[in-house]
Amino acid sequence: MRARTSTRVGRYAALLAYLVFLAFPFLWLLSTAFKSPRELGSLHPTWIPRHPTLDNFRQAFDEQPLLHAALNSLLAAVGAAVIAVVIATPLAYVMARHRSALTRAATGWVVVSQAFPLVLVIIPLFLVLKNLRLINSLAGLTLVYVVWALPFALWMLAGYVRAVPAEIEEAAAVDGAGRLRTLVSVVAPLLAPGITATGLFAFVTAWNEFFFALVLLKTPEKQTLPVVLTHFIGAEGVADLGPLAAAAFLATLPSLVVFALIQRRITGGMLTGAVKN
Amino acid sequence: MALVTATRRSAQGVPRTARDRRLPDRGAWFLVLPALIPVLVLSVGPLLYGILLAFTDSQSGRTRSTQWIGGLNFQDLLHDTLFWESFRIGLVWAVGVTVPQFLLALGLALLLNEDLRLRGLARALAIIPWAMPEVVVGIMWRLVYNPDAGVLNETLHDLGLGAGRDWLSGLATALPAVIVVGVWAGMPQTTVALLAGLQNTPRELHEAAAVDGAGAWRRFRTVTWPALRPVALAITALNLIWNFNSFALVYVLTSGGPGGRTRLPMLFAYEEAFRYGQFGYAAAMGCVMVAVISVLLALFLVGRLRGGDEA
Numbered sequence: 014m015r016a017r018t019s020t021r022v023g024r025y026a027a028l029l030a031y032l033v034f035l036a037f038p039f040l041w042l043l044s045t046a047f048k049s050p051r052e053l054g055s056l057h058p059t060w061i062p063r064h065p066t067l068d069n070f071r072q073a074f075d076e077q078p079l080l081h082a083a084l085n086s087l088l089a090a091v092g093a094a095v096i097a098v099v100i101a102t103p104l105a106y107v108m109a110r111h112r113s114a115l116t117r118a119a120t121g122w123v124v125v126s127q128a129f130p131l132v133l134v135i136i137p138l139f140l141v142l143k144n145l146r147l148i149n150s151l152a153g154l155t156l157v158y159v160v161w162a163l164p165f166a167l168w169m170l171a172g173y174v175r176a177v178p179a180e181i182e183e184a185a186a187v188d189g190a191g192r193l194r195t196l197v198s199v200v201a202p203l204l205a206p207g208i209t210a211t212g213l214f215a216f217v218t219a220w221n222e223f224f225f226a227l228v229l230l231k232t233p234e235k236q237t238l239p240v241v242l243t244h245f246i247g248a249e250g251v252a253d254l255g256p257l258a259a260a261a262f263l264a265t266l267p268s269l270v271v272f273a274l275i276q277r278r279i280t281g282g283m284l285t286g287a288v289k290n
Numbered sequence: 291m292a293l294v295t296a297t298r299r300s301a302q303g304v305p306r307t308a309r310d311r312r313l314p315d316r317g318a319w320f321l322v323l324p325a326l327i328p329v330l331v332l333s334v335g336p337l338l339y340g341i342l343l344a345f346t347d348s349q350s351g352r353t354r355s356t357q358w359i360g361g362l363n364f365q366d367l368l369h370d371t372l373f374w375e376s377f378r379i380g381l382v383w384a385v386g387v388t389v390p391q392f393l394l395a396l397g398l399a400l401l402l403n404e405d406l407r408l409r410g411l412a413r414a415l416a417i418i419p420w421a422m423p424e425v426v427v428g429i430m431w432r433l434v435y436n437p438d439a440g441v442l443n444e445t446l447h448d449l450g451l452g453a454g455r456d457w458l459s460g461l462a463t464a465l466p467a468v469i470v471v472g473v474w475a476g477m478p479q480t481t482v483a484l485l486a487g488l489q490n491t492p493r494e495l496h497e498a499a500a501v502d503g504a505g506a507w508r509r510f511r512t513v514t515w516p517a518l519r520p521v522a523l524a525i526t527a528l529n530l531i532w533n534f535n536s537f538a539l540v541y542v543l544t545s546g547g548p549g550g551r552t553r554l555p556m557l558f559a560y561e562e563a564f565r566y567g568q569f570g571y572a573a574a575m576g577c578v579m580v581a582v583i584s585v586l587l588a589l590f591l592v593g594r595l596r597g598g599d600e601a
Contacts, residue, residue, distance in 0.1 A: 020506075028401050028412055031394075035415045038474070039422075041441045042430045053439045057447070100328070103321035115322060126333060128531045130583075132559040133576030136569050137339035138332065160332040163325060221423035223538040228564060239425040243542060246432075254439055261429045265422050272421035276414065 045258035046070070053254050069255035070263070073245075076256055079263070081234065082241040089151050089226075089237060090219035093158035097166050098212040100159070105170030106200065110179065123164040135228055142229065149231045157225050162215035169214070173207030174200075210278035217268050238264045343573035350567035363574035372550070373558060373575060377582070380555040382465065384534040387472035391533075392526055394473065395480035400510075402481070403488045420478035428542025431471045432458065459548045468543050468552050475539060476532070480525050487521030488514065523594055527587055534583055555579055 040060070045053070047065040052058075073079060108116045138157065139148070147153025177200060185195045201208075223239040230236045233244075242264060245257040344363055348356045367373055398416060402409055419427065434442050435457040443454025457467040491514050499509045537556040540546065546553035546561075555575065563572035 024401060024404060024406060025408075027397065028406060028408060031398050031401070032408070032412055032415055034474070035418065035477070037441070038427075038430045038434050039418060041434055042426075045433050045439065048439075056438070058439050058441065058444050060441075100324040104325040107321050119322075122329065122334070127528060128580075128583075129333075129337065130535050130556075130576050130579050131537065132535075132556060132563070132572060133340040133580060134333070134336050136563050136573050136576075137336035137343060140569075141332070141336060141339070156328065156332060160328050163329060163333075167325075217421060221421075221425075223423065223425050223541075227541075228560075239423050239538075242423075242425050242429065246429075246542070254433060254436065257429060258433060261426045265426050268421045268423060269418070272417060273414070276417055 042258050042262055045254055046262045048255060050255060069259035072253075073256035073260040073263075076253070077241050077244055077260065078233065079238070079241065079260055082236055082238045083264075085151055085235060086220055086237040086239075089155045089158060090216045092151075092155040093162055093219040094212045094216040096155070096159045097162040097215045098170075098208055101163055101166040101170055101211070102201075102204070102208060103196075105167050106174050106196070108167065109171040109174035119167065123167055126164045131224055135225070139228060148229060149235055151230075151235060154226060154229050154237070155219075157229065158215075158219040158222065161222070161225070162218055165218075166211050166215055169211045170204070170207060173204055173211075176207075177203045206278070210275045213271050213275045217271050220268055340573050341577060343570055344577045345574075346570045348569040348573070350564075350569055352567075356570075359570070363571050364578070366571065367574055367578060373555075375550070376553045376555050376558040377579075379465065379551070379553060380534055380579075383469060383472065383536075383540075383552075383554055384530055386465075386469045387476060387533045388526060388529045390469075391473045391476045391480055391529060392522070395477050395484055396522075398477070398481045399484035399488055400514075402485055416481055417478050419475050420482075422475075424475065424538035425542050427471065427475050428539050431474075432543060435467060458544050461548055461551055464544055464548055464551045468540050471539055471543060472533060472536065476529060480529060483521055483525040484518065487518045490521075491517035523591065527591060530587060530590070531583060534579070 044060055044062060046069055047062045047067070048058075049062075049064055049066045049068065052063055104119060108119055142148050142153045142157075145153070147156070181199060181203070182195050185199045186192075190199065221239065222237075226237045226240045227243075230240060233241070242257075242260055245253060245260060345358060345360060346356045347359045347362075398412075402413055402416070406412075422430075434440050437443060437454060437456040440454075442457065446452065446454055455463065457463045495513050496509060499513050504512065535556055536554065537560065540552055540554055541557060541560075544552045546557045559572045559575045559579075562568050562575065
């Protein structure tokens with residue numbers, strides 16, 4: 014009995030250590046966002062701001078075009094999420110229900126694309142988009158995000174399709190529904206929660222993405238939020254810490270909210286897609 | 291890999307009946323094309339194009355047409371000590387991040403798999419680093435490491451562990467400091483994958499082993515680990531690749547400094563391509579990175595799989 018209590022205590026101690034490790038950087042970001050410049054310059058910073066202020070937020074909006082950048086991010090992320098889901102769902106359906114050389118190739122691509130070194134893709138992509146006049150354009154970036162989100166979207170959606178019993182489709186076919194009809198009015202509604210979760214996940218990945226945006230967007234009025242955030246850090250690495258923290262916190266909020274909504278589904282999706290036997 | 295099991299399962303599990311007849315290939319094409327075209331144009335195509343570029347002298351903004359130069363880029367690379375130094379740093383970073391990431395994530399997954407209070411909170415918190423933009427993760431840790439306003443130096447001071455230092459610009463501390471950030475940022479995916487694997491282990495077997503008097507460590511070795519191994523291998527292999535290819539974190543934290551001590555191969559190739567405009571040369575770097583990583587990964591997986599047969 015004693016040994017069990019001690020292992021329980023040990024477990025809670027370990028869990029607590031994990032919680033601290035995972036949470037403290039984020040709490041520090043929050044704390045910094047509400048500190049005045051004077052307090053940030055003081056020798057011994059504290060966890061709780063001594064004189065909490067909202068000035069950093071105001072200053073952040075003055076220093077950089079945050080709202081405009083957020084709008085750019087929103088357009089690219091929503092566009093990418095919607096297109097990715099619309100084109101991935103049919104392919105995921107075929108991958109889950111039907112075996113052929115094509116679906117094997119698609120599965121192979123899903124795996125290989127995870128190992129793509131971005132360097133090898135970004136240079137030709139840059140040249141291709143340049144020829145299509147899609148450099149420094151949100152449309153071009155959105156297209157790249159679509160392709161970039163596809164592997165995981167296919168992966169998750171195929172898992173959701175497998176969870177829909179094939180008997181339902183057969184029943185619909187017996188009732189005389191055509192193939193397209195079956196897909197649209199029988200399968201799609203059952204997949205709706207999975208499709209939403211996948212779309213939201215694609216939204217978060219696009220909203221957070223940095224590398225492609227850095228390379229493909231040249232002028233400030235086109236740039237997305239992560240790229241604009243790096244402008245807070247000056248050439249010498251000196252940064253105005255307060256506004257930087259405030260802006261970084263605001264940029265994270267949408268991702269956190271969406272992720273909180275889909276957290277269960279994402280982990281569930283990985284389960285059904287990956288390891289359920 | 292998990293994917294392989296998935297396809298194999300669908301092969302066995304789905305009875306090949308009316309379903310296959312109902313889906314002739316001509317109909318399937320109609321469903322597949324919308325995804326296939328963008329993938330070919332923006333993913334498969336560029337990859338092949340990138341490999342071709344490595345054998346040319348392609349540069350940005352040049353009027354003269356691009357020429358085939360055969361293996362010249364690769365010959366140059368062979369003697370490019372800066373690149374190999376960057377490559378070495380990349381390997382140290384990838385292994386240095388992947389190994390602790392796995393061990394910490396395994397510990398956390400085992401805890402989250404237990405019936406503990408606060409588990410819900412811990413699960414939610416464990417996902418936060420995953421949801422955050424990498425740029426914000428970088429910014430956040432800059433604030434932690436900041437020599438004056440940072441919490442790390444202040445905590446060390448409070449604990450009486452000496453004066454703080456400038457972690458990110460010290461020649462000796464920069465790489466370890468960014469590795470810690472890499473571990474923090476990548477833990478959630480690994481934890482979620484391992485947790486999924488754990489929930490897949492046969493609980494009855496676990497209980498039977500406990501009844502037979504097997505201790506926690508023994509139960510882990512004989513029951514949990516064999517069931518977890520495929521997932522563990524897959525996620526470690528993916529982590530190695532992802533970490534080796536990572537860019538944004540270190541770009542924001544140090545931009546490769548001080549004195550190139552944290553210049554990962556991705557940063558090196560990025561600068562070569564988009565600061566100096568050497569497209570062909572940078573593409574050659576990409577090829578070398580893929581080749582070496584593939585070989586290392588193959589060795590790792592073969593070694594692991596063989597080790598499993600002996601055990």
